[in-house]
Amino acid sequence: MSAQPTQHRVWRVGADIDTDQLAPGAYMKFGIEEIARHCLQGVRPEFAAAVRPGDVLVAGRNFGIGSSREQAAAALVHLGVQAVIAPSFNGLYFRNAFNVGLLLVTCERADEIGEGERVSLDLAARQVLRAGGEALPCAEVPGFLLDMVRAGGLMNLLKRRLADGSLARHPVRA
Template sequence: METIRGRVWKFGDDVNTDVIAPGKYLKLPNDEMAKHVFEGIDPELPEKIKPGDIVVGGANFGSGSSRESAPAAIKYAGVSAVVAVFFARIFFRNAINLGLPVLECPESDKIQQGDELEIDLVNGTIRNLTRGEVYQASRLPEHIQELIKVGGLVPHLEQELEDR
């Protein structure tokens, strides 16, 4: 999965973990939690998100509690990547650990709801196919790209143990 293509769901600044994965659903398994992703922003949104879609946010995406359930809900909802101006550090690391691609892009404010994007994870380039624009995101280091490629930290460690 070096190239991702999908439709955009656009959010603003300071989208926190409580609106991504509302606390009342925390005890649900990840696949059930995904049915409530972003319900704190729009109760109908979980039904609208389709596999392969891309979430685009502003500054400080994923702020709030350190719960891993927020990036898990996004991933299990079928979202293929999250792009934001910058992420709360714990959310960023939790997403990487789960194998959810997260890219920081200062120009993400140019991307609009419903745009179609093509993301090159290796080079960190984001092509907005709707607007004919290209944005540069921070390129993820190779070891992080490898974690994403295999599905996250646990599958990576399992693979390493298996190879021994």
Template sequence: MAPGAYMKGGVEEIARHCLAGLRPEFPAMVRPGDLLVAGRNFGAGSSREQAPQALRHLGLAAVIAPSFAGLFYRNAINLGLPVLVCPDAARLVDGAAARLELEQACLVLPDGSRVACEPIPEFLRTLLRAGGLVPHLKARLAARR
């Protein structure tokens, strides 16, 4: 997901090669606000925080998958990238439009049907609303002053 060969180049360089081993054209295809629909245990083997950081840098609004590797899941949340567990993610067709309703934990398909996802716990949604863990902590510290 985040090729080690590009780690020295920074997030922009990593993002240009994101998922290159699976789909080299992926970075060029992504448009701001796109959703990435992935397979089971997405993020497994990707313990670097640069993996979700690269996805966020590309402009993805969220990652949807039937399950996530735990470390990837928390890294994504901590960096402000929503990740939703969606057992029926396979219903989504590559390139199809879908709208994410994060607070309702669902995807709305073009025909109006909904695909339910597991709700993100409130304390993690708080981090997402702040833009990630660091912005959340900065805001809390500023509020105490």
């Protein structure tokens, strides 16, 4: 008997969600716990209080546009968001997200996924599985980025590799 894939509850937001929506500037002087309490308050006021660990955020195009603040991804990690699924991501946000251990899944057809729907992620098959059985194709997430997510971010991955000696076998090249 094979294990059923984990299903994640979907939260929807539109296109062009900027980093100020994810980590409002007025709270940047506080720690990540306070910043996370205000995550998406301008577009989904209930989000931070109601999101649960394992939920996913599905967005429109250009997710994470704006400034390069790392807290915009870290707030979602702090809230327990499993992944963000969108047709496209801002480049700086993309890098910051993986650096803090947030999985981003690029899916051209993300707009077909509805609020409250349940989805599973099959990263090996490069697809998002809808509860009704439909598979939406997504871009491959490279193994080195998945390693960062599994480790809880780049710094944790480097600490682990330094501790187990694998950093010497896989040096970082500039």
